[in-house]
Amino acid sequence: MKSLLLLICGTAILSGRPVIGQQFYNTWFYNYNWVWEGGAGAGFMNCLTDLGGRKGNGGRFLKDIDWRSTKPAVSAYLTATYKDVLSLKLDHQSGNISAADSVLKRTDPDPGGRYGRNLHFRSRIHEWQLSVETHPLFWKLTDESEIPFWSPYILAGISLFSFDPEAKIGGTWHKLHPLRLEGQGFSEYNGRKPYRRKQLSIPLGVGLRYETGPLFNVKLELSYRILFTDHLDDVSTSYIDATLFATYLDASQAEVAKHLYNRMGEIQPGRSFSVGEQRGSDKNNDAYFSILLKLGYVFRSRVK
Template sequence: MKKLFTLFSLSAVLLFFNDVKAQEVGFGVGTSNYFGDLGRQGMGNSYVSDLWIEETKPSFTLFYRYSFLERFAVKSSLSLGWIGADDALISDVERGDDAWFRQYRNLHFKSHIFELSVMGEVNILPYAPGSYRDRFTPYITGGISVFHFDPKAEYNGEWVRLQPLGTEGQNTPEYPDRQKYSLIQPAIPLGLGVKYNINNNLILNFEVAHRFTFTDYLDDVSLDYVDRRVFDNNYETERADMIFALSNRSGEVDVEGVDRNVTAPGQQRGNPAGNDAFVFTTISLSYYFGNPNNNFTDPRMMRRHRLRW
């Protein structure tokens, strides 16, 4: 992961010092959304069909873009967003359906997402930064990113970090195959966007990019419920009480334990069949360093845009 971070950093530096006339720097604001085991009605998934509008959080991004040709650019971004979900918000459930099980599970979480990404952009229309004629284009974008997250849940009025606790028995002798997940993960961003030159130097951008991750633990939920005795055997009483309370919260909605078999040890807690995901939706303004008549290093392209302007 450190090598990947170093590669991103070097790519950013090389791009910045390559040809300042072909570059932009920008700032954006927008929203972030999570897709995973905690979500809307039915089974959770990693796609837009599981979008939970009520759990939309803010996001911010800094970026610079280097335009190679009228159809291609590379952008490096540093983004900060927040995600979260809460089973208790699920409503209109029927006993026994997927949404009922999720509501009864009663888990919740929140986390920041701090991401560094490098993404290519393929312009659908001829486009040149700062140009008057070729001032607008939709584009397709994709690349690679690395991000940091840290899921937390509320316990006795305080927000507690979940990864160190091992709520699914991680790092215990009873579950030797379950190791604590890393809080630094890679992702594959894919998305769509539009660019519009407001004038010779200012560019308005709008982008929606879905992040396909390689972890099922953005929400600290993936596998099955663990027996209370596992925590008692490995931790002091106070800590064992906390871990169990955060791993199985169904007792908060079913005090009498009428349906406690639903969350008994070995019962499904999450869905390990698919990884979690998140999406950034961003509107941004960038500043173009260059002459609109001298957009690219290719002499033929420079002549073309001189004539058009």
């Protein structure tokens, strides 16, 4: 059945024509102008940051995605749809992201590049997303008997998300935001302000919906977030003077910060570096994306 559905979907997309023939509205259920839908989904999240990635100096989106860093994600949503064309959706998503320079050991083991930097992070993402969806196949549809089983859609909106990057020493994970590893808030680095762990983003996405009947549908959805921060992984600029940690942090935090801000020596013992040497790049902001399979229930009234 799974292979058959994939074959039908592929045929519909390649032929450029929707698979049509539903007639359940007039027969079984009322089709009001506005309908409500609720549902849940599961899939995965991944991210694009300064860390990890693929061979070379890195790039944007597909060029630098490391699929090995894929982590699970879940979703729950509520949608109000007008005439099957335009939807307003409130969606809560939660998932994990991570990246590590160590993944480049086999593909790009240059000790002077990202592999030699030897940094890593993980973070939990919680997101509330308000978006608008539109279904192009319904823009000029006038006959309810021609409602397509398969319907592509696009979405855009705004979201509030939270993140909290961590890194590990031995078997213990430490939160990176309080350690200010790149001198955030230090007077010696006046331009580096502490970043906020709750921020806004712009989600953009595409999806494909399959109508299983009048009450249920299945959707496959890709949503990419445009962020306004380069600190999703706590890496953005350059190495600072490590002696300053003792000035701005308590003793235990300063000791942890000295271990985490520069880890090149763990794979290159004795390697020297200078204050101000590049640690990350602030030319491009970080990003994350999700791919979810969703099951929706549509609240309709049955014809009596």
